[in-house]
Amino acid sequence: MVSTSSISAVGLVNQHGLNWKADSSLFNLNYLSLIISGRNREFESRKFHIRALMAKPDIDFADPKWKNKFLESFDRRFDLPHLRDSLEVKPRPTTFSLKSRVPLVDGNGAPEDTWNGYVNDDDRALLKVIKFTSPSSAGADCIDPDCSWVEQWVHRAGPRKLIYYEPDDVKAAIVTCGGLCPGLNDLIRQIVLTLEKYGVKKIVGIPFGYRGFFEEGLSEIPLSRRVVENINLAGGSLLGVSRGGGNISENVDSIQARGIDILFILGGNGTHAGANAIHNECRKRSMKVSVIAVPKTIDNDIPLMDKTFGFDTAVEEAQRAINSAYIEAHSAYHGIGLVKLMGRSSGFIAMHASVSSGQIDVCLIPEVPFTLEGPHGVLQHLEHLIRTKGSSVVCIAEGAGQDLLQKSYATDASGNVVLSDIGVHIQQQIRRYFKEADFPADVKYIDPTYMIRACRANASDAILCTVLGQNAVHGAFAGFSGITTGICNTHNVYLPITEVIRTQRRVDPNSRMWHRCLTSTGQPHFTTPSSS
Numbered sequence: 341m342v343s344t345s346s347i348s349a350v351g352l353v354n355q356h357g358l359n360w361k362a363d364s365s366l367f368n369l370n371y372l373s374l375i376i377s378g379r380n381r382e383f384e385s386r387k388f389h390i391r392a393l394m395a396k397p398d399i400d401f402a403d404p405k406w407k408n409k410f411l412e413s414f415d416r417r418f419d420l421p422h423l424r425d426s427l428e429v430k431p432r433p434t435t436f437s438l439k440s441r442v443p444l445v446d447g448n449g450a451p452e453d454t455w456n457g458y459v460n461d462d463d464r465a466l467l468k469v470i471k472f473t474s475p476s477s478a479g480a481d482c483i484d485p486d487c488s489w490v491e492q493w494v495h496r497a498g499p500r501k502l503i504y505y506e507p508d509d510v511k512a513a514i515v516t517c518g519g520l521c522p523g524l525n526d527l528i529r530q531i532v533l534t535l536e537k538y539g540v541k542k543i544v545g546i547p548f549g550y551r552g553f554f555e556e557g558l559s560e561i562p563l564s565r566r567v568v569e570n571i572n573l574a575g576g577s578l579l580g581v582s583r584g585g586g587n588i589s590e591n592v593d594s595i596q597a598r599g600i601d602i603l604f605i606l607g608g609n610g611t612h613a614g615a616n617a618i619h620n621e622c623r624k625r626s627m628k629v630s631v632i633a634v635p636k637t638i639d640n641d642i643p644l645m646d647k648t649f650g651f652d653t654a655v656e657e658a659q660r661a662i663n664s665a666y667i668e669a670h671s672a673y674h675g676i677g678l679v680k681l682m683g684r685s686s687g688f689i690a691m692h693a694s695v696s697s698g699q700i701d702v703c704l705i706p707e708v709p710f711t712l713e714g715p716h717g718v719l720q721h722l723e724h725l726i727r728t729k730g731s732s733v734v735c736i737a738e739g740a741g742q743d744l745l746q747k748s749y750a751t752d753a754s755g756n757v758v759l760s761d762i763g764v765h766i767q768q769q770i771r772r773y774f775k776e777a778d779f780p781a782d783v784k785y786i787d788p789t790y791m792i793r794a795c796r797a798n799a800s801d802a803i804l805c806t807v808l809g810q811n812a813v814h815g816a817f818a819g820f821s822g823i824t825t826g827i828c829n830t831h832n833v834y835l836p837i838t839e840v841i842r843t844q845r846r847v848d849p850n851s852r853m854w855h856r857c858l859t860s861t862g863q864p865h866f867t868t869p870s871s872s
């Protein structure tokens with residue numbers, strides 16, 4: 341049990357022939373990640389133990405004070421960067437009150453002193469709430485090999501009594517980056533409404549992501565309650581989105597030239613890396629600018645958070661595709677339905693959509709390797725399903741089974757790897773397999789990905805966007821910068837951006853949810869016995 345985490349992890353990795361490599365491709369961060377090959381699935385539970393230890397490097401568990409030291413370092417890591425860290429800034433009483441008596445049209449009047457609707461800077465929420473007994477418990481996320489209980493507190497989100505901007509003087513801007521995601525318009529709307537509640541009058545949208553900061557001919561979009569009133573009724577982003585264009589210095593020049601005081605950046609992991617770099621550059625230039633990010637990713641791949649907005653809608657919308665695939669498969673003679681869902685490297689949409697539909701026989705995700713051929717492969721299982729129940733439905737995440745395809749090596753404008761189409765490949769392989777077996781099968785392939793992403797948010801995501809949008813504005817007025825906001829264990833919190841770009845959230849094959857998915861589909865392990 342006595343170990344320095346990184347050393348023990350490397351030892352285990354080598355002992356079992358796992359591939360240990362420095363991966364700097366994700367988010368351009370030079371963090372270490374374990375890449376587990378399909379041959380080593382017997383070490384899955386150890387892998388997650390290793391991963392847990394790896395996230396907390398340099399702890400000497402032999403030191404009786406290791407827990408205190410860990411907590412000190414945790415508090416430092418999760419401390420929220422603030423304007424006052426590097427600038428002489430003075431707070432003033434907030435202009436945000438839900439008890440003010442002045443009508444909304446002209447901003448706010450003085451709040452009543454007695455109102456208790458504010459969050460104290462020392463309020464905290466617990467990041468982890470399960471006490472695991474052993475690293476082998478399903479989904480265990482332990483710090484030390486004994487899985488000691490360590491309370492990890494993060495900062496509560498919400499309006500503060502003191503604010504660091506004069507709302508009358510503030511120019512606030514919103515930018516939406518990366519791919520689309522249901523809820524972007526709800527979020528833009530909520531940010532604008534909340535800014536106006538503080539009394540901000542200059543609010544603009546930057547068009548087409550970071551590109552809007554430098555591309556000639558793209559002008560700011562003036563925003564107000566009137567402009568955003570109904571935008572939540574449609575999907576997409578009122579401001580437009582784009583990939584690429586992340587020259588930090590140019591972007592900050594543009595922020596400076598435009599006189600932006602508060603910048604809301606909505607996007608995924610790449611966008612967050614950019615937002616953090618912009619925040620750092622603003623500090624370097626001693627600019628009084630608050631950079632507040634809000635996680636936007638349909639893939640749900642941002643760590644530490646219960647879920648990101650748009651994910652729920654995606655799962656719900658995927659039901660329509662799955663149901664169509666089921667009907668087609670069920671109505672055909674030896675029908676096989678195949679649905680591909682988004683998820684570049686995380687299979688959350690595919691897993692949740694499969695569980696929720698109850699119509700999926702095989703769910704394939706990037707985190708769980710599988711073989712197509714052989715007695716334990718997917719194809720033979722499909723034949724078994726056709727023979728026993730007449731039809732079958734497969735749900736596959738876009739990032740699954742990439743090892744079965746030729747690598748394209750192409751990247752998009754943001755540097756993300758362009759994936760080869762696993763859906764088309766599997767469809768071809770199913771056709772080939774059944775033809776060779778001289779066994780009739782009718783395959784119908786549905787790829788609803790962009791139809792899902794362009795949807796408007798469902799009710800649950802609309803609520804989440806409302807909370808996130810309001811908290812983003814409260815965070816800015818509270819003087820924070822370089823933070824993001826999300827929901828942890830049902831509580832709304834602020835996190836330093838640095839902590840959410842450290843790694844990527846992926847489905848844990850040892851988690852209860854994946855086990856529930858397997859129980860529900862009834863699928864076997866699609867690997868040969870030597871590798872499973």
Ligand SMILES: Nc1ncnc2c1ncn2[C@@H]1O[C@H](COP(=O)(O)OP(=O)(O)O)[C@@H](O)[C@H]1O
Pocket residue numbers: 367368517518519549550551582583584585586607608609610611612613614615617636637753754756
């Ligand atoms: N490491 C990075 N540093 C700075 N900007 C980045 C970084 N990665 C991506 N970006 C920028 O963030 C924006 C969105 O990134 P992208 O990966 O396309 O989407 P997402 O934010 O959803 O992951 C793009 O404009 C891209 O240029």
Ligand SMILES: O=P(O)(O)OC[C@H]1O[C@](O)(COP(=O)(O)O)[C@@H](O)[C@@H]1O
Pocket residue numbers: 517518519520608609636637638639682683684738752793
């Ligand atoms: O075709 P595009 O716009 O590049 O987007 C495809 C990608 O968008 C995603 O939804 C993720 O988008 P983000 O990077 O914006 O989070 C992936 O699931 C998918 O691979």
Ligand SMILES: [Mg+2]
Pocket residue numbers: 518608609610756
């Ligand atoms: Mg991304």
